[in-house]
Amino acid sequence: MKFFDFHHHKKNISYGIYNLEYSEGLPEFPYSIGIHPQDIQSESVESQFNWLNSNITQNCFAIGECGLDGLISIEQKIQEQVFKKHIEISNEFKKPLIIHCVRKFYEVISFRKIATQAMIIHGFNKKQSIADDLLKNKFYLSFGKPVLYNLSLQNVLKTTPLDKIFLETDNEDFNIEELYAKVSELKGISLEKLNQQILENLETIQHG
Numbered sequence: 001m002k003f004f005d006f007h008h009h010k011k012n013i014s015y016g017i018y019n020l021e022y023s024e025g026l027p028e029f030p031y032s033i034g035i036h037p038q039d040i041q042s043e044s045v046e047s048q049f050n051w052l053n054s055n056i057t058q059n060c061f062a063i064g065e066c067g068l069d070g071l072i073s074i075e076q077k078i079q080e081q082v083f084k085k086h087i088e089i090s091n092e093f094k095k096p097l098i099i100h101c102v103r104k105f106y107e108v109i110s111f112r113k114i115a116t117q118a119m120i121i122h123g124f125n126k127k128q129s130i131a132d133d134l135l136k137n138k139f140y141l142s143f144g145k146p147v148l149y150n151l152s153l154q155n156v157l158k159t160t161p162l163d164k165i166f167l168e169t170d171n172e173d174f175n176i177e178e179l180y181a182k183v184s185e186l187k188g189i190s191l192e193k194l195n196q197q198i199l200e201n202l203e204t205i206q207h208g
């Protein structure tokens, strides 16, 4: 069985969504393209968006990762302008949006109303109340390695509806199959069923 890796940075994985590095050439497999908050270059943000806009091809699965990060030095206002622009591109090209969010969940949620496409918080690793707020606002949650050992995150995952879940390796070095096995155990469903559900979720977010 093949297991879809929703968000990763590894060129050797072709079954999943590869997150393109800024100004990198396009791969042969599905990718997401965006400007990570920490890669924002305030003086040349226009050329960054030119790069983004001109590389949205057939293989482009999603826009992102993009979002808001409360722990970096880039001014909040600039981060919000850049994030908003990503949402507009996602709307225009009808591509889902993969979101990086650190300590700015309230702000990210406030942008939900202008988005017409699915919004997925990648690397979700926060408490239940934040998950509840996000789910109430129709976000999807993509979970990674911490699910293997973080008990409170396991409980969050248990209460997250199956049709709102994705699984990813991100930057972590481990086999995605381990994560699928853990989630199938936590959810009390077979690996086949979980795999099928993830594929259905992928289908759903591609159609708004």
Ligand SMILES: [Zn+2]
Pocket: 007, 008, 009, 019, 065, 170, 171
């Ligand atoms: Zn990432």
